Every structure is written in structure tokens, then in C-alpha cells.
Amino acid sequence: MKLLVIGCGQCGGRISDEFAKLNRRSRSDRNLDIVTSVIAVNTDVADLSGLSNVKKDPVHRLMIGSERSGGHGVGKINELGADIARDDSNKIAEALSSTGAMTESDAVLVIAGAAGGTGSGAMPVISRLIKERFPGKAVYDMAVLPFQHEEETEARTIFNVATCLKSVYLVADAVFLVDNQKYAKEETSVRANMGDINIQVVEPFYNLLCADEERHPDHIGGKVIDSGDIMETLSGWTVFGYGKSTKSGGRAFGLGGLRQDFKDKEDDIQKGARALKQAIDELSVKCDPSYAQRALYMVTAPSKAMNLSLIKDMASSIQKLSPKAMIRGGDYPRGKNAVEVTLVLSELSNVNLVKHYFDRVISRPGETRNKGTGIYEVKVHGSFEDIPILI
Ligand SMILES: Nc1nc2c(ncn2[C@@H]2O[C@H](COP(=O)(O)OP(=O)(O)OP(=O)(O)O)[C@@H](O)[C@H]2O)c(=O)[nH]1
Ligand SMILES: [Mg+2]
Structure with a gap:
């Protein structure tokens, strides 16, 4: 199975960089292609230049909204991330087309940190854009959920995650959930931690994507999991x-x-x-x-x-x-x-962590201030229906 991978924002960009590396490995070790192209989309020029494996040209490292963000990200305002992706949707669609990778891809995987600004806002907008401009193409989103400490220290964390999750659920064929906290190791630095997490996140895709691409009889199983099986499973x-x-x-x-x-x-x-x-x-x-x-x-x-x-x-x-x-x-x-x-x-049909974000974003009287940390969280008045969507 071949994926076209789009990484949005810092987190999405770095995980997509790991997918580019994964394809290098499948090529050198197994002579197989599993990733057709990797595009990293960001409002932050430094994040884009920090990548290692994504091709270096401005199509594969796609800068959006430079006038509005000054090239420094959107400071965790995911509505702004979504707005910028919408404004630059032609630029994004052109970049996708110009790679020529869409036709040979079985599906598109869009990745972002749900708690951030650029990626959290852009992921649902880009997913919708692909659905509109490349009809029939399966779109899977990967939403990376924040570390616990980010919930406690950053006012917009809960709001960003809840609005992003609600939006991607509506537009993508399936949403892969990744909980940073579950992978976290206390003893390592944040940077090393994230690098390790990113490696662990992509590893399960290696065999899964390779199996269907094999042509040598020695490596073809009794029951091959092909892209049809994977796509029938994902929902x-x-x-x-x-x-x-x-x-x-x-x-x-x-x-x-x-x-x-x-x-x-x-x-x-x-x-x-x-x-x-x-x-x-x-x-x-x-x-x-x-x-x-x-x-x-x-x-x-x-x-x-x-x-x-x-x-x-x-x-x-x-x-x-x-x-x-x-x-x-x-x-x-x-x-x-x-x-x-x-x-x-x-x-x-039920994921407690997803429910936690939806429950926590809805304010109850006197609850906009987190009792434990004293931080004023961004909340939504009303019920689930009132949680805004970004598409
Ligand atoms: N697993 C993992 N999580 C990351 C990585 N980088 C950032 N995150 C998480 O992503 C969330 C923040 O999102 P970012 O991707 O930094 O934000 P952004 O999309 O660049 O948006 P802005 O910087 O606000 O413009 C936090 O929950 C971080 O813990 C990474 O490389 N790997
Ligand atoms: Mg950023």
C-alpha cells in the first residue's frame, strides 16, 4: 500500500519526516516503495528547515501564510491555522498536483499535533481540500494528542484538541489517534522524547505497508493483507x-x-x-x-x-x-x-481520552479557571454541538 504523506505544523512535519525515512528504508532493505511523496506544510520557516528527510524544494517544504504569520507560526491559535490553510488552498492543491504522486497513492495520510496552532487548524482544512479536489481518494488523519503537562500549563490546549478532533472526525475516512503521554519517558529530555515517539509512531506502518507491495513469492503470505483490507478496516x-x-x-x-x-x-x-x-x-x-x-x-x-x-x-x-x-x-x-x-x-465507538477533551472544553459555571493550576482555559458555552469546527 502506498501513502502520500502530508505533515502539518511542527509535529506533523517531523512525523512526516520519519515517513520519508521509512520509505528510504523500505527501498534499501526491501526494494519497495511505500510512500509516494512527503509534503510538510507550515507557517514557520524554521520548522521547515529543521527537517532532514523531506525533499528540500518549496513544493515539498511548503510555506503557507507567510504574510500573516511573519514566518513564525500562529502561536497556537488553530482558527488562524485553519484560515491560513483555507486562504492558501490553491497553493496547497497545486503543490499536491505538481508532485504527480496522487494517482499512484492508495490513500493520503495527513498528520498534525492536535494541540498546536498551524497543524491543528490546517489538518482538517487540507483533508477537506483533498476530498473536494481529488474525489474518491481515501484520506486518513493522524491526530497527535498532547502531553499531560501541556493540558495543565497552556490555556488553549484543550480547546485546540477538541475543535481539531471534532473537525477531523467529520472530514477524514479515519482518524489515527496518538497519545504523546502514553509514549512519554520521564527520564529523557523533551526533544529526545519526541524524536523517540516519532520513530515509534511510524514503525507499525512499515510491515503493514510493505506486505502488499511485495512481488517476490518468498515474501507473499498465505493470506496477504492488501490495501483493500486496510481501507476496509479504517473507519x-x-x-x-x-x-x-x-x-x-x-x-x-x-x-x-x-x-x-x-x-x-x-x-x-x-x-x-x-x-x-x-x-x-x-x-x-x-x-x-x-x-x-x-x-x-x-x-x-x-x-x-x-x-x-x-x-x-x-x-x-x-x-x-x-x-x-x-x-x-x-x-x-x-x-x-x-x-x-x-x-x-x-x-x-468509545475512546475515553477523546471524550475527556470534548467534556473538558465545555464550560460549566465557574469552570473556565482550572482549579489546580489557576490557568484560564479557553472553553465553549453549551454542549457538544457548540464546539466549533474548523472546516
Ligand atoms: N510526537 C510529537 N509531538 C510533537 C512534536 N512536536 C510537537 N509535538 C506536539 O504537538 C503539539 C504542538 O503542536 P505543534 O506541531 O508544535 O504546533 P504547530 O502546528 O507548529 O502550530 P504553531 O507552532 O502554533 O504555529 C504539542 O502537543 C506537542 O507536544 C513531535 O515532533 N512529535
Ligand atoms: Mg510551530
């Missing part, structure tokens, strides 16, 4: 996770003395179970998987390890986890020792 609120197990565990599970081929098989099943557990533990947002209406898993392992029991165990674990979901699964024979699992849970 509404979506989370994803990835796990990898290389540890050999045969003896530890009391299998000493059994025949070697049987031990190897048991070992692979244990590896699969461990990788699945990690994928669930490391889902991009904490959620209750039983709310998923659709799910997808892909097992990547050397073909000799890809036995039927491994796949069957995986399928039944996911079935228990998300009993209401329509589940699609597949195998991808690749790699040496590891069993890797990519898990996608989609069409989630």
Missing part, C-alpha cells in the same frame, strides 16, 4: 500498536525433552503471544478494545515460523479482545528470528 477513531519478540522461550515453558520441531513450533507460538501482548500494551492510545467494530492484525515472521497454530492463536486472542469487531488478519513471511505483530483497532 472513525483508530488506534494501532506493534510488538516484536525475538526471545526464544521453549525451555522456559517446560518443553525440555520434546522433539526439536515441536519445540520450535511452540517457541514461535510463544513469540507470537508475546509480540501481540506488546502490541496491545503499546497501543497508540489507551482504550478498551471491546469498543472496536473493526480490527486488523498482521504477523510478520520467517516463513518456517509461520505455522497455522500461530495464526489461529493470534486470531482467537483478538477475537476475545474485540468480540464485536469484524477482524481481518494476514501473514507476511519476512525477517530472521523475530515474530512481529501489527494491530489496528478501528471504528472505536
Whole structure:
């Protein structure tokens, strides 16, 4: 499956930069293309020049709204970010067309930090623009949710996240949710933390996108997850996770003395179970998987390890986890020792963290000031319907 990736604002730009790197890796290691083009859109010239892997020309590093932002961002005012993207929509559409990548892309992935200004505002506007100008093209948005401390220290955080989420849900075919806080490590610096998070965020897409592009029979699974399966799975609120197990565990599970081929098989099943557990533990947002209406898993392992029991165990674990979901699964024979699992849970009918933002943006008497921090938060009077949208 091939994606055209658009990163909006600083956060979106940096994650899209990781997608450009991912494609370099798939090309050099597997001779496959999974990303057709990466465009970083920003109102901040310094953010754009700080990227490493996105092509350096003004089409792929697209500056918008320089007159209004002075080239320094929009200072977390996401309505302004949305306005600027709307004003410059012709420029954005022309950049998209001029890459020539749209026709060979199965879908477009638009990425931004929901708490920021430029990306949070531009992501829904750009998603809508693609829907209008490139009819029929699937558009997926990736909304990165803020660290907890940002909620407590920045007045506009909750408002930006709530308005961005409401907008992208209305316009995109699916919204990947990523919770920065869930990936955060206390002991590392903010900058290193974000770099690590960005790497972790794109990793689950590697095997998932590669599998359908494979042409060599050695790497074509018994059941290939193709772009059709992925697109059928993606709908509404979506989370994803990835796990990898290389540890050999045969003896530890009391299998000493059994025949070697049987031990190897048991070992692979244990590896699969461990990788699945990690994928669930490391889902991009904490959620209750039983709310998923659709799910997808892909097992990547050397073909000799890809036995039927491994796949069957995986399928039944996911079935228990998300009993209401329509589940699609597949195998991808690749790699040496590891069993890797990519898990996608989609069409989630309830995500507590999303509800938290919608609830918190609506003011109740005396609540615009956060009692704990004393900060005056930007709030909306009324109910969910009164939360403004940016498109
Ligand atoms: N995971 C991750 N989150 C980031 C990164 N950069 C910023 N963020 C998060 O994104 C949010 C802020 O959005 P930014 O992308 O900085 O804002 P922007 O879109 O550039 O908008 P303005 O700077 O206001 O014009 C915060 O919640 C940050 O924690 C990054 O590289 N990775
Ligand atoms: Mg910025």
C-alpha cells in the first residue's frame, strides 16, 4: 500500500519526516516503495528547515501564510491555522498536483499535533481540500494528542484538541489517534522524547505497508493483507500498536525433552503471544478494545515460523479482545528470528481520552479557571454541538 504523506505544523512535519525515512528504508532493505511523496506544510520557516528527510524544494517544504504569520507560526491559535490553510488552498492543491504522486497513492495520510496552532487548524482544512479536489481518494488523519503537562500549563490546549478532533472526525475516512503521554519517558529530555515517539509512531506502518507491495513469492503470505483490507478496516477513531519478540522461550515453558520441531513450533507460538501482548500494551492510545467494530492484525515472521497454530492463536486472542469487531488478519513471511505483530483497532465507538477533551472544553459555571493550576482555559458555552469546527 502506498501513502502520500502530508505533515502539518511542527509535529506533523517531523512525523512526516520519519515517513520519508521509512520509505528510504523500505527501498534499501526491501526494494519497495511505500510512500509516494512527503509534503510538510507550515507557517514557520524554521520548522521547515529543521527537517532532514523531506525533499528540500518549496513544493515539498511548503510555506503557507507567510504574510500573516511573519514566518513564525500562529502561536497556537488553530482558527488562524485553519484560515491560513483555507486562504492558501490553491497553493496547497497545486503543490499536491505538481508532485504527480496522487494517482499512484492508495490513500493520503495527513498528520498534525492536535494541540498546536498551524497543524491543528490546517489538518482538517487540507483533508477537506483533498476530498473536494481529488474525489474518491481515501484520506486518513493522524491526530497527535498532547502531553499531560501541556493540558495543565497552556490555556488553549484543550480547546485546540477538541475543535481539531471534532473537525477531523467529520472530514477524514479515519482518524489515527496518538497519545504523546502514553509514549512519554520521564527520564529523557523533551526533544529526545519526541524524536523517540516519532520513530515509534511510524514503525507499525512499515510491515503493514510493505506486505502488499511485495512481488517476490518468498515474501507473499498465505493470506496477504492488501490495501483493500486496510481501507476496509479504517473507519472513525483508530488506534494501532506493534510488538516484536525475538526471545526464544521453549525451555522456559517446560518443553525440555520434546522433539526439536515441536519445540520450535511452540517457541514461535510463544513469540507470537508475546509480540501481540506488546502490541496491545503499546497501543497508540489507551482504550478498551471491546469498543472496536473493526480490527486488523498482521504477523510478520520467517516463513518456517509461520505455522497455522500461530495464526489461529493470534486470531482467537483478538477475537476475545474485540468480540464485536469484524477482524481481518494476514501473514507476511519476512525477517530472521523475530515474530512481529501489527494491530489496528478501528471504528472505536468509545475512546475515553477523546471524550475527556470534548467534556473538558465545555464550560460549566465557574469552570473556565482550572482549579489546580489557576490557568484560564479557553472553553465553549453549551454542549457538544457548540464546539466549533474548523472546516
Ligand atoms: N510526537 C510529537 N509531538 C510533537 C512534536 N512536536 C510537537 N509535538 C506536539 O504537538 C503539539 C504542538 O503542536 P505543534 O506541531 O508544535 O504546533 P504547530 O502546528 O507548529 O502550530 P504553531 O507552532 O502554533 O504555529 C504539542 O502537543 C506537542 O507536544 C513531535 O515532533 N512529535
Ligand atoms: Mg510551530
